[in-house]
Amino acid sequence: MAIWYDEVHNDSTRFGCKLTKTLFVGQSDFQKVAVVETEALGRALLLDDLWMCAEGEEKTYHELIVHPALTTAPRIERVLIIGGGDGGTAREVLRHPEVRHVDMVEVDGMVVEACKEHLPSVGTAWGDPRLHVRIDDGIKFVAEATVPYDVVIVDGSDPVGPAVGLFNETFYRNCARLLADHGVFVTQSESPNVHREVHLDMVRTLGKVFPKVHPYYDTISIYPGGTWSWIWASKGTNPHEPVLERVARLEDVTDVYNLEMHHGVFAVPNAIKRALRSS
Amino acid sequence: MAIWYDEVHNDSTRFGCKLTKTLFVGQSDFQKVAVVETEALGRALLLDDLWMCAEGEEKTYHELIVHPALTTAPRIERVLIIGGGDGGTAREVLRHPEVRHVDMVEVDGMVVEACKEHLPSVGTAWGDPRLHVRIDDGIKFVAEATVPYDVVIVDGSDPVGPAVGLFNETFYRNCARLLADHGVFVTQSESPNVHREVHLDMVRTLGKVFPKVHPYYDTISIYPGGTWSWIWASKGTNPHEPVLERVARLEDVTDVYNLEMHHGVFAVPNAIKRALRSS
Structure with a gap:
């Protein structure tokens, strides 16, 4: 089963990547911090579930x-x-x-x-x-x-x-x-x-x-x-x-x-x- | 239930819109032709299920x-x-x-x-x-x-x-x-x-x-x-x-x-x- 994560914008459009691995998930004093591995764009950082940065982009x-x-x-x-x-x-x-x-x-x-x-x-x-x-x-x-x-x-x-x-x-x-x-x-x-x-x-x-x-x-x-x-x-x-x-x-x-x-x-x-x- | 349609790119990323209505679907001699209404970008044309053109874009x-x-x-x-x-x-x-x-x-x-x-x-x-x-x-x-x-x-x-x-x-x-x-x-x-x-x-x-x-x-x-x-x-x-x-x-x-x-x-x-x- 493929696992996708989509960031949804204004509850009406979304951009998603197929994930191959979750490398880190933590809750800091400020926000949720996650690093995942995507198939298309390499590893990516998400803060509060929003795409922040991906190696390929x-x-x-x-x-x-x-x-x-x-x-x-x-x-x-x-x-x-x-x-x-x-x-x-x-x-x-x-x-x-x-x-x-x-x-x-x-x-x-x-x-x-x-x-x-x-x-x-x-x-x-x-x-x-x-x-x-x-x-x-x-x-x-x-x-x-x-x-x-x-x-x-x-x-x-x-x-x-x-x-x-x-x-x-x-x-x-x-x-x-x-x-x-x-x-x-x-x-x-x-x-x-x-x-x-x-x-x-x-x-x-x-x-x-x-x-x-x-x-x-x-x-x-x-x-x-x-x-x-x-x-x-x-x-x-x-x-x-x-x-x-x-x-x-x-x-x-x-x-x-x-x-x-x-x-x-x-x-x-x-x-x-x-x-x-x-x- | 919200209906989303996502175009998938190389089986690894995708872009989707929430749909509010399907206005037309037909199969021509060449391709599948569809016009849908999206919540964010107005009406949109899809050919063979790929986003071609949306009013808001x-x-x-x-x-x-x-x-x-x-x-x-x-x-x-x-x-x-x-x-x-x-x-x-x-x-x-x-x-x-x-x-x-x-x-x-x-x-x-x-x-x-x-x-x-x-x-x-x-x-x-x-x-x-x-x-x-x-x-x-x-x-x-x-x-x-x-x-x-x-x-x-x-x-x-x-x-x-x-x-x-x-x-x-x-x-x-x-x-x-x-x-x-x-x-x-x-x-x-x-x-x-x-x-x-x-x-x-x-x-x-x-x-x-x-x-x-x-x-x-x-x-x-x-x-x-x-x-x-x-x-x-x-x-x-x-x-x-x-x-x-x-x-x-x-x-x-x-x-x-x-x-x-x-x-x-x-x-x-x-x-x-x-x-x-x-x-």
Whole structure:
């Protein structure tokens, strides 16, 4: 008997994978954590029964949450990651030799431990001495920290459960305060199809905090609506002027990101442009 | 009891919608044709049990199979559509006032009749006097036709069943012969994730026939891998020089296509670039 697991979106569409093995199931203080093996996409992490990351599909998400920011911030010595418990975001950040210090603040230690053990192909940079992992509340961390970062990346889950505080103006203002003047802020910003209002609200709210706010998009088959979005924001840097040497250095190692993709993902579909103009 | 229908991809992933009604089921000489009502995405057409088109999701496919070609071909008076039985492609072609004559050659009359009756919101241009629908074999049509077209659009289903002959060099050579020298050819070219080898083969095969061949990509949640591709080809025209007046005229009516998207969709992910370079 084949075992399928489907994530259901709004009780009306669903995406499922055939499972070959369950590797880990645990209940942390924050959420249900599971790692399974799928037939099509390798091993996958689920949080509260939602697909978060699968080996055969994670490159798009992790390359795109990192490289548009890491190629456009003029300096990238100090990087802060909020969330990112599977280690994929840190892995991509640490591909840049200019990066000297990464603080990764993940609220749920069980996610980090489960991914270190069961998803080692995603988090390949845990041993990098530049990476400093703290199991702590990212919302509290950005409210209290004082040493500025060149790039701040918010790689949290959805605006329910432990990540809900990553989706409001107070949090964004603290991130902006913590960002060097030349710095770049980036956050995942939900499915532009299935969570369109959440996505639009994030663009609008970040627009109150940062002078430059640019949503961007790509396909991720395991996420609701088959697509995902991120928002790039800064106090003045231009998203369309990446440092070309940094882009070129990535060409041999990335599956998705390259110079064409860098510019291409910032194209905003017409219906979203209209919705943002009318608000 | 909720009724779900899932399309299964390679027996290992699946995408499903909750159904509220079955509007039509028939068996034509070519395939099983069904129109259902879904809770999330409105009415949807299935051919041989595969999701083809849903009201809440069809704009991306139809705008992108049409406008990159129709904005870049210098002349767009005569357009040929092979397939396109739901009427969405013809609808987008006929938005361009320069278009004077459209031949649409669809092999399966049952698809056209079922869509006219049950998917009227997709095919809104059936009554346009510029549109000439023939129920006929598109492969034979392009082998025998002699009057050239400015744009040839291949909007067929997958390379199994009635559409299999739309995926080989002989067919492409006939399309090229039928295309005016300044003309543009475009075809849907399958999921770049789930059908990657089919997609790459199409790019390579078209490269033997046309000097300029450019694949392009966007998210379509109901299709395998949550994504889809098309290939734009010509004997010399440049895909990155659209006629700006034509693009601007579309801005108020399209949900996806605009000038940024025109350029953005042509960005090729790195893994696909590498695969094409190595072949």
